[in-house]
Each structure stands twice: as structure tokens, then as C-alpha cells.
Amino acid sequence: MNVMDVKKLLSQLFSSIKNGSVLFDDKGVIFYVNSSACKFLHSQENQLLDTLVEETFRVFIDDVSHKSKKGIIFDIFNKNQQSTLLSNQTLYFVSVDGHKFSIEASSSCIEVDGKKIGLLLFRDIAENKGHDQKLIAMNAHIETIIDNFPVGFIEYDNFFCVKRINIAAENILGIKRAEILGLNIKTEDINKKEKTSLAMVSYPFLAKKGKTIKSKENSLGNKLNNKIVHEMILDFPIKREIEVTTISLVATKDNTIEGFIKIIRDITKERVLSRSKSDFINIAAHQFRTPLSAIKWILNMVLGGDKGIISSPQKKLLTKAYHTNEKMILLVDNLLNVTRIEDNRFGYAFxxxxxxxxxxxxxxxxxxxxxxxxxxxxxxxxxxxxxxxxxxxxxxxxxxxxxxxxxxxxxxxxxxxxxxxxxxxxxxxxxxxxxxxxxxxxxxxxxxxxxxxxxxxxxxxxxxxxxxxxxxxxxxxxxxxxxxxxxxxxxxxxxxxxxxxxxxxxxxxxxxxxx
Missing domain, CATH: 3.30.565.10 (Histidine kinase-like ATPase, C-terminal domain)
Structure with a gap:
């Protein structure tokens, strides 16, 4: 196969690829560019053919013009093998019209009948960098939001390795982020004072004074994206009551869970207020019920004739008083029952x-x-x-x-x-x-x-x-x-x-x- 045949074959090979492709001879004269290269360089094919590769592709590192000894031709032909130009640095091409592109470029040298053919492949990485920067900004945004949550937040992988923890969780559990990130939390950690609360949150069944409030499966009825809420009492770093919501993270296509998060809410003040309210209602209701029961007893006696015969108008008035008193007793009973329900003290005898x-x-x-x-x-x-x-x-x-x-x-x-x-x-x-x-x-x-x-x-x-x-x-x-x-x-x-x-x-x- 002669040089012309090789040139023709290479031209056909690179015509349909998305990367910019340029072929040039041993003097650096371009004899082929594909459509992607033309589009990338804002040029027509006839503007690039028969030009020198060194003039067409001006190479910059950041804002400094790069002269690699004898230029691109030397980099390609002297190495005489496949290579990546400036693999450890960001490379820029500046087109003839002055447009600057950040690129990833690779090169190789082919020798046919003693003559060298240079191949330069490149792609625009500016778009990828833009996406990367957006992702970095988005992650920073999310981290800021999570870190300033008023509730605790911990993210684990499937092996209970802590991947993320916010300031509120540190304060509630008495732990330091730097000492916890990347650690696999184990049930045995319940015996380590500084990790006791973290172990209880990670494994709610370890909590001696805890209970499951509600468990909700997703609409598919399986264990993916479940939401389970527990309440428990912590003794470290201080005694407090907390509510822990466990949510499994989005599953992959093969229906496996990819970790989970814990939302930790300090409910100590809520519980103190709730108990105070319940105590007040209990005391007030019982104080009301005693005289109401006495009134009911007296009215029953009078209406029943135990204290003598009463007239019809008197009976009508006393009956009305009796029914009003019954309504008051019912109200007091309802208040007591609601309080018992909210405090889980509304007992049942099945x-x-x-x-x-x-x-x-x-x-x-x-x-x-x-x-x-x-x-x-x-x-x-x-x-x-x-x-x-x-x-x-x-x-x-x-x-x-x-x-x-x-x-x-x-x-x-x-x-x-x-x-x-x-x-x-x-x-x-x-x-x-x-x-x-x-x-x-x-x-x-x-x-x-x-x-x-x-x-x-x-x-x-x-x-x-x-x-x-x-x-x-x-x-x-x-x-x-x-x-x-x-x-x-x-x-x-x-x-x-x-x-x-x-x-x-x-x-x-x-x-x-x-x-």
C-alpha cells in the first residue's frame, strides 16, 4: 500500500468520527481535515487544507503561547509513537479567527514507504468543564443548605459508613465530623461513650428507651425509599429526646438500595411542653369532674323523689340542669381521653x-x-x-x-x-x-x-x-x-x-x- 492509498484510507476512516481529526505530511502540510475539525475551528475545509499545522493550530497553556521545541510536528514525529500532547496540563488551541478552545489532544505517527504521516485528534473539553463547574457549584450549594439545617443530617452507604454529617447532628450527638466521616458505624460502638448516641441513631433497636412511631413503604410496596420514624432518649452528651427519620436513598436499576439518610430532630422541648399541657389538663379535668359528679348525684336524688315531691315546672328545670351537667361531664371525659391518646396512655383491654x-x-x-x-x-x-x-x-x-x-x-x-x-x-x-x-x-x-x-x-x-x-x-x-x-x-x-x-x-x- 503506497502513501496515497494510506492517505485515502485514513481520510475515509476519520470522516465520520466526532473528534476533530487532522492528517498532515512530514513537512507539516495538512492534507485532510474532517467535518468536526472544520466546525471546531470555525473554518471551511479549503481554508485548512495545504496550510501548515503549526500555523493553523497555535497552542497555549493558560494564556502563555507554547513552543514545544520545534512545535507539534516535532512532538509527533520525534516520538514516533502514539502520545498525548501535554498530558498533565490543560491545552488550548487558538483558531485563525482568534477563538480560544480548551482541548484534549492526542497524536500518533504513521510511517509508509519511509514517509511519515502525522495524525492529530482533539476534542473540546470546555463544555465538560462547564458542566463540572456547575456540578461543583451545585454541590457547594447543597452542602451549605445541609450544613445549615436546623435538624441533624447524616448520610450513610449500605455498610453504615458515614459519608456526610452536618453541624446540627454533631451538636445533638456530641461528635466531631472530622473523627466520624469515612468510619463504618458498628453496633459495638454503643459501648464507646463518645459514639453511644451515634450508634443508637444508626441502629435504633439499640435504644433502651425507644419506639417506632411509623413505618411507610413506597407505592410499590417494597423496601426501596422506605421512611421509618423512631423516637428515643439519649444520655450523651446531655439527656434529650429525639426523633429519627430513616429514609433509604434512590435505588439503581437493579432495585438495590444505595445508602440511606437519617434526619435527627431534637424534640425535648416539645415533649416537656406536651407533658406540661397533659398534666394541666389532667389536673383541671379531675378538679372539674369531682364537683360535676356531685351535682349529678344531687340532681339524680331530687329528680328521683328522694327529697320529696317536686312540681312539673321544677322537674323540667332540674332535668335541663341534669342534661347540661352530663354535657360537661362528657366534655371533661373527652379532654382526658384525648390527652391519654396523645400520651399513649389510652389503654385497651382486649x-x-x-x-x-x-x-x-x-x-x-x-x-x-x-x-x-x-x-x-x-x-x-x-x-x-x-x-x-x-x-x-x-x-x-x-x-x-x-x-x-x-x-x-x-x-x-x-x-x-x-x-x-x-x-x-x-x-x-x-x-x-x-x-x-x-x-x-x-x-x-x-x-x-x-x-x-x-x-x-x-x-x-x-x-x-x-x-x-x-x-x-x-x-x-x-x-x-x-x-x-x-x-x-x-x-x-x-x-x-x-x-x-x-x-x-x-x-x-x-x-x-x-x-
């Missing part, structure tokens, strides 16, 4: 009981209230429902609150229908009324604390807004679900679905279902 008996007792108790309000109260039940495990008194409280609400918010001449059925392994309680209903845009708030619908407030019907909050907690703790359908001015239907658990263990082991 045992085998009859749901038919539980609801029948409540309906009987509230029948007088319905008659007084001229509301028709009916109860339809399936008689062959077998007893199952639930807390009799708590379920009675929930059903009582629901029926009480249905009667209270139903006008004279209206109806309240209660039905009890069984569907597979669930019992279904439905309370349907023809009352004032709930505005459509407020139904989602029904079970929130202190919620009272706008239409209820306008009618000035008394209530605390706590009853349904308590109901929701009771049903949820039984692993059940509760739903509401309502049309304003037409009525409301509340549906409670409870699983018929056959053992006490099931009440604790099964996860609560959601609506």
Missing part, C-alpha cells in the same frame, strides 16, 4: 366479647335522647354474629359517640338507622342519619381534633369536636377502618369495619388497615 351486646346497650342508653329530640332511632342486626376479640368498653364509647352525633345533628322528625352485619371476617356497623350533613369540602377533616363543620357552628349546636377524634383512634387501634359519606342537608352515613380477631395476639400483631 378480650372475647359480643358486639351485638355492646351496640344494643348503647342504643338502649340513647333511646331517651332520641325520643326527647323527636328522632326515630332503629337498630337492625344480624343475630348470629359470634363473639370475637375487642375492647368492649372502648368500642361502646366509639359507637356511643357516633350515635350521639347522629341524633344530635338530626332535626325533629328525622331518622337514625343503625345496622350491624358481617362481611367475610369483618363486622360492619353503619350509622345512617337524615341530619344536616357535612359540607363536601370538610369531610376529610371529620376525624381531626376540635373539628366542627361550618353548618354546625351556624346552628349553635353544642359540642367539643373531640368525640370523632377519639372514635378514629379506637377503631384504628382495633385494626379497623372508618369512613364517612355525607350530603349537606340530606344526611350522613358513617361506616365502621372491624376485623373479627379470634386471639388477643392478633390485636397486636396485625397492622392497622387504612381507608
Amino acid at each position: 378480650k372475647e366479647s359480643s358486639i351485638i351486646e355492646a351496640i344494643t346497650d348503647v342504643v338502649s342508653e340513647l333511646r331517651l335522647m332520641a325520643e326527647t329530640g323527636k328522632v326515630t332511632l332503629t337498630f337492625e342486626k344480624l343475630d348470629n354474629i359470634k363473639p370475637f376479640i375487642f375492647d368492649f368498653s372502648r368500642i361502646q364509647l366509639a359507637i356511643h359517640n357516633l350515635i350521639n352525633n347522629a341524633i344530635k345533628y338530626t332535626r325533629e322528625g328525622g331518622t337514625v338507622k343503625i345496622s350491624l352485619t358481617q362481611e367475610d371476617n369483618d363486622v360492619v356497623v353503619e350509622i345512617q342519619d337524615s341530619g344536616i350533613g357535612i359540607p363536601a369540602d370538610q369531610i376529610k377533616q371529620t376525624f381531626t381534633k376540635f373539628f366542627r363543620a361550618v353548618n354546625v357552628s351556624r346552628l349553635q349546636i353544642s359540642g367539643s369536636g373531640l368525640g370523632l377524634f377519639i372514635v378514629k383512634d379506637i377503631i384504628t387501634r382495633h385494626g379497623g377502618i372508618i369512613g364517612v359519606k355525607s350530603i349537606e342537608n340530606k344526611g350522613t352515613t358513617v361506616t365502621v369495619r372491624l376485623p373479627m380477631r379470634m386471639t388477643v395476639e392478633e390485636t397486636g400483631n396485625k397492622q392497622n388497615r387504612t381507608t
Whole structure:
């Protein structure tokens, strides 16, 4: 193969590559440039052909013109082998029109029939550098944000090696970033005083006074991108209560977790305030309840004729006083129950009981209230429902609150229908009324604390807004679900679905279902 054939072959070979490609002879005269080189140098092919490579490609290092002894030709032909021009420094080309490019260049020498052909390949790295600078700036931005988080932040890889930690985490856990970064945190670190708190945060099961608050899987139902929240008490560097949220990081295409982060929040002040509030409510509620109970006892005696016969007008007034007193007692009880729920002290006694008996007792108790309000109260039940495990008194409280609400918010001449059925392994309680209903845009708030619908407030019907909050907690703790359908001015239907658990263990082991 002669020189012309080689030139033709090389020209065909480099015509389609993206890198700029230049071929020149042993005198440095360019005989081929590809389209990428023309585009890169802002020149037409005929402007570059037959020019000297040394003149066309002026080489700079930073702002200093580079003369490598005899120039590019010497660098290529003298080495007589493949090489990278100035491999340890940033190289710049300046085109004929004065445009400056940062490049990465490589060269090689081919000898044919005793004649040398020079090959120069180059690519623009300015774009890559721009991206790199943007990434550096973005990382610095993210680091600044994370470092100034008011909450602690720790990032781990899959082997519990600490990759990142912010100032708040250092302060909360009593550790120094320089001593922790790059370390694999182990369970044994719980025995090292300075790493005790970090070990507990890394492995929450090590915390003696800790609990899992909630665990949430992603929409795919697998363990990727999970979110788990724990609360625990630390003793080092000072005693404090914290909330730790663990989130697995984005997984790769093969569905593996690429590390995780811990968000650490100091909740000491919140808990102190919460306990103070609970203590105050407890003391106040008990102080109220004592005289209210005494008033109830006295009114019962008088209404029952124990202190002599009373006239009809007197009885009417005393009955009104009695009902008002009952409302006050209910309010106090609700306040106490809400406080217990928030402090996880709202205890449950699960045992085998009859749901038919539980609801029948409540309906009987509230029948007088319905008659007084001229509301028709009916109860339809399936008689062959077998007893199952639930807390009799708590379920009675929930059903009582629901029926009480249905009667209270139903006008004279209206109806309240209660039905009890069984569907597979669930019992279904439905309370349907023809009352004032709930505005459509407020139904989602029904079970929130202190919620009272706008239409209820306008009618000035008394209530605390706590009853349904308590109901929701009771049903949820039984692993059940509760739903509401309502049309304003037409009525409301509340549906409670409870699983018929056959053992006490099931009440604790099964996860609560959601609506």
C-alpha cells in the first residue's frame, strides 16, 4: 500500500468520527481535515487544507503561547509513537479567527514507504468543564443548605459508613465530623461513650428507651425509599429526646438500595411542653369532674323523689340542669381521653366479647335522647354474629359517640338507622342519619381534633369536636377502618369495619388497615 492509498484510507476512516481529526505530511502540510475539525475551528475545509499545522493550530497553556521545541510536528514525529500532547496540563488551541478552545489532544505517527504521516485528534473539553463547574457549584450549594439545617443530617452507604454529617447532628450527638466521616458505624460502638448516641441513631433497636412511631413503604410496596420514624432518649452528651427519620436513598436499576439518610430532630422541648399541657389538663379535668359528679348525684336524688315531691315546672328545670351537667361531664371525659391518646396512655383491654351486646346497650342508653329530640332511632342486626376479640368498653364509647352525633345533628322528625352485619371476617356497623350533613369540602377533616363543620357552628349546636377524634383512634387501634359519606342537608352515613380477631395476639400483631 503506497502513501496515497494510506492517505485515502485514513481520510475515509476519520470522516465520520466526532473528534476533530487532522492528517498532515512530514513537512507539516495538512492534507485532510474532517467535518468536526472544520466546525471546531470555525473554518471551511479549503481554508485548512495545504496550510501548515503549526500555523493553523497555535497552542497555549493558560494564556502563555507554547513552543514545544520545534512545535507539534516535532512532538509527533520525534516520538514516533502514539502520545498525548501535554498530558498533565490543560491545552488550548487558538483558531485563525482568534477563538480560544480548551482541548484534549492526542497524536500518533504513521510511517509508509519511509514517509511519515502525522495524525492529530482533539476534542473540546470546555463544555465538560462547564458542566463540572456547575456540578461543583451545585454541590457547594447543597452542602451549605445541609450544613445549615436546623435538624441533624447524616448520610450513610449500605455498610453504615458515614459519608456526610452536618453541624446540627454533631451538636445533638456530641461528635466531631472530622473523627466520624469515612468510619463504618458498628453496633459495638454503643459501648464507646463518645459514639453511644451515634450508634443508637444508626441502629435504633439499640435504644433502651425507644419506639417506632411509623413505618411507610413506597407505592410499590417494597423496601426501596422506605421512611421509618423512631423516637428515643439519649444520655450523651446531655439527656434529650429525639426523633429519627430513616429514609433509604434512590435505588439503581437493579432495585438495590444505595445508602440511606437519617434526619435527627431534637424534640425535648416539645415533649416537656406536651407533658406540661397533659398534666394541666389532667389536673383541671379531675378538679372539674369531682364537683360535676356531685351535682349529678344531687340532681339524680331530687329528680328521683328522694327529697320529696317536686312540681312539673321544677322537674323540667332540674332535668335541663341534669342534661347540661352530663354535657360537661362528657366534655371533661373527652379532654382526658384525648390527652391519654396523645400520651399513649389510652389503654385497651382486649378480650372475647359480643358486639351485638355492646351496640344494643348503647342504643338502649340513647333511646331517651332520641325520643326527647323527636328522632326515630332503629337498630337492625344480624343475630348470629359470634363473639370475637375487642375492647368492649372502648368500642361502646366509639359507637356511643357516633350515635350521639347522629341524633344530635338530626332535626325533629328525622331518622337514625343503625345496622350491624358481617362481611367475610369483618363486622360492619353503619350509622345512617337524615341530619344536616357535612359540607363536601370538610369531610376529610371529620376525624381531626376540635373539628366542627361550618353548618354546625351556624346552628349553635353544642359540642367539643373531640368525640370523632377519639372514635378514629379506637377503631384504628382495633385494626379497623372508618369512613364517612355525607350530603349537606340530606344526611350522613358513617361506616365502621372491624376485623373479627379470634386471639388477643392478633390485636397486636396485625397492622392497622387504612381507608
